[in-house]
Amino acid sequence: MGYRVFIFVLLLITWVLLSGQFDAFHLILGLISCALVTWMSSDLLFRTREDPVMQRVQEGWKLVWYFLWMLWQIFLANIAILKLALSPSALQQVNPSIVHFKTKLKSDFAKFLLANSITLTPGTVTIKIRGDDFYVHAINEEAAAGLDGEMERRIARIYRAERAASSSESSGEEDSQ
């Protein structure tokens, strides 16, 4: 119950800040729609509720930096597409393949971020995700070679749980060597 009230208040603050109108009509509309959203889908916002608040704030902050880095990657991808589309020998440079790799990321949201990031970086688009297996369409060998896992490491660095998983796995690998 306390969780639902928290979500309701959060939604109401967002509504008031974004509407910018403080007359009775708009405030009552806000109350009704916030109540409806809370009733229908309040459990969607935070699926795990054990994580401390500070950790969530930190993750959100790192996510902002990650999005800025993504913006730069999108820019590079578009320059690449523009060059390829306008070059007279575009058909010779297009040499597509479907590449498969396994990810170490565990949570759904991290996988979603990785899939979206692959789609937005130069020359690669995610086709399918089956569990840990990613199938990626790469437009030429250069793009396929770019899937070396740098993005995965960047995403793993955002989340504490992912960091713990990947560090334990890498230490295990060292032991076996």
Place this chain on the structure above:
Amino acid sequence: MSIIINIISIVFILAGLVFFFGSVVGVVRFPDFYTRMHAAGKGDTLSSLLVVMGFAVYHLGQIHWTDFAWADLLVVIKLLAICAFIMLTSPTATHALMDAGYEDGIEPLLRKKGNALQDEEIGDRR
């Protein structure tokens, strides 16, 4: 001052149009469904981002800072929020179309031995 802001917003919107042009040419020229989706999916994201950001910068120039109203700044904030949503939804839509195309049996144009997905499926059948 407002002239500088206008020029910045014009540059943003023009850059968006250039990238839109690139993705349109890509959609027409690329050889198959999947490579066309490359052009459509990526071109869309950045160009609409740039155009919406151009609007945001333009509106920032329209605000009268002497009698400041929260509602004016809200427009800018909402435009930036649209940018964030485009960044999340556009690649998801591209991914959904690619997946639907593959499920529907559109053969990708590939160099030899390039299809990891098909190798896997043949392995499963055995």
